[in-house]
Amino acid sequence: GAVVSQHPSWVICKSGTSVKIECRSLDFQATTMFWYRQFPKQSLMLMATSNEGSKATYEQGVEKDKFLINHASLTLSTLTVTSAHPEDSSFYICSARDQRQGGSYEQYFGPGTRLTVT
Amino acid sequence: GDSVTQMEGPVTLSEEAFLTINCTYTATGYPSLFWYVQYPGEGLQLLLKATKADDKGSNKGFEATYRKETTSFHLEKGSVQVSDSAVYFCALSPSGDNFNKFYFGSGTKLNVKP
Numbered sequence: 001g002a003v004v005s006q007h008p009s010w011v012i013c014k015s016g017t018s019v020k021i022e023c024r025s026l027d028f029q030a031t032t033m034f035w036y037r038q039f040p041k042q043s044l045m046l047m048a049t050s051n052e053g054s055k056a057t058y059e060q061g062v063e064k065d066k067f068l069i070n071h072a073s074l075t076l077s078t079l080t081v082t083s084a085h086p087e088d089s090s091f092y093i094c095s096a097r098d099q100r101q102g103g104s105y106e107q108y109f110g111p112g113t114r115l116t117v118t
Numbered sequence: 119g120d121s122v123t124q125m126e127g128p129v130t131l132s133e134e135a136f137l138t139i140n141c142t143y144t145a146t147g148y149p150s151l152f153w154y155v156q157y158p159g160e161g162l163q164l165l166l167k168a169t170k171a172d173d174k175g176s177n178k179g180f181e182a183t184y185r186k187e188t189t190s191f192h193l194e195k196g197s198v199q200v201s202d203s204a205v206y207f208c209a210l211s212p213s214g215d216n217f218n219k220f221y222f223g224s225g226t227k228l229n230v231k232p
Binding site for chain 1: 162220222225
């Protein structure tokens with residue numbers, strides 16, 4: 001089946017620094033990937049849609065200058081949390097739709113990255 | 119807009135008990151419906167799905183039937199195991215141009231005791 005990986009799986013950084021999270025589709029190409037944020041004991045909140053070769057589309061209320069998204073290739077999207085603050089601490093999950101599946105609309109999720117800002 | 123509502127947890131059951139986690143949705147058209155499972159510290163794994171009315175998704179003993187008349191997609195399992203302890207998310211993918219967007223319920227934590 002389709003596999004999505006994320007790196008790193010967890011990261012601790014100091015307040016004010018930037019952190020980059022990678023999302024890769026390992027055995028399929030994904031023109032579109034998605035970034036979610038999950039707060040403790042809560043559901044996933046869609047942050048943005050990452051489009052290969054074009055700008056990301058951000059959901060309402062998500063700061064695009066703080067959460068920089070780059071979709072440089074058909075298998076890689078990156079999320080950079082700039083000038084991180086403790087309130088940015090969260091579990092970040094990416095997903096991708098396997099275009100080969102045609103109309104199945106199934107998305108494959110990465111294992112998530114736990115960010116802790118101290 | 120599109121949304122998913124699922125029963126609040128946690129749900130605590132003894133091993134071999136019957137499980138039902140309710141999920142209802144609001145959507146225009148004909149969305150696809152999913153159940154995802156999240157084990158502690160891990161990402162989401164697809165458990166089962168249904169793409170049209172009256173479809174039944176099933177996997178690992180779990181089942182859910184897409185009921186358009188009641189806009190529901192309840193998750194059931196006849197005999198739960200300790201290893202089923204996890205958080206379960208109901209989700210929908212809209213039909214039409216927004217099919218790539220997923221809307222998740224709030225999640226239901228299941229605790230299964232030996």
